[in-house]
Amino acid sequence: MDEQNLTPIPSQEVRQWAMFCHLAALAGLVFPFGNLLGPLIVWQLKRELDPFIDEQGKEALNFQITVSIAMLVCMLLMVVVIGFLLLPLICLAALVLAIIGGIKANEGKAYRYPLCWRLVK
Template identity: 60%
Template sequence: MFTHLSALVGFLIPLGSIIAPLIMWQVKKAESPFIDEQGKEALNFQITVLIAVIVCIILSFVLIGLLLLPIVGIGALVLTIIAGIKANEGVSYRYPMTLRLIS
C-alpha cells in the first residue's frame, strides 16, 4: 500500500513520485512477493506518468498539451489512490495503460 501511496510525494517534490516508491520497494521487496510485485507496478506506472507529462509539456507548444496535462495529473492521483486501497485490501492491482518496463 505505501509503495503506491508514496508516489503522492511527487505532487510536492519533483521526481518524488519515482524516488519514493523506488526506495519503498527496495526496502520492502524481500518481505513478500506481493510487495515486490506491487512495488514494480507502482514504479512502472509512475515512469509511464512521467513520460506522459513530458509529452504533454512538448505538446503544450501547440496548446493540446495544456489541456492534457491536468487530465494526466488527475488520472494519476485517482489511480494511485485506488491502487493503494486495493493493495491495502491484499488485492493485486494493475494500472491500466502502463508500460511494463520493470519486470
C-alpha cells in the same frame, strides 16, 4: 483464503507496505520527481519481505514511469496548445489511480494499472 482465486491473503504488514508503494507516488506533490523516487525507495527497501510487496512495488514504479513519460510528452505538446489540456487530466488520473492502487493493495488484492508500460520486470 480469498474465495475468488483461493490465494492466501497477505498479512496486515505486507498489505500496508504494498499500499505504501502505491501511495509513495504522492511525494511528487511535494518534491520534484517524488512520484518516481517514492515508490522506488519503498519498493527497494521492502521488496524482499514478501512477493506481494515486490509485485505491487514494481507495478507502482512502472505506472509512475509511464506517467512521467506522458507528462514530458504533454510539456512538448504545449507548443501546440493541446498539452495544456492534457497535462491536468494526466495528473488527475495519476492521483486517482494511485489512491485506487493503494486501497486495493491494502485489501490484499493485486492491482494492475490500466495503460501502463511495464519496463521494470
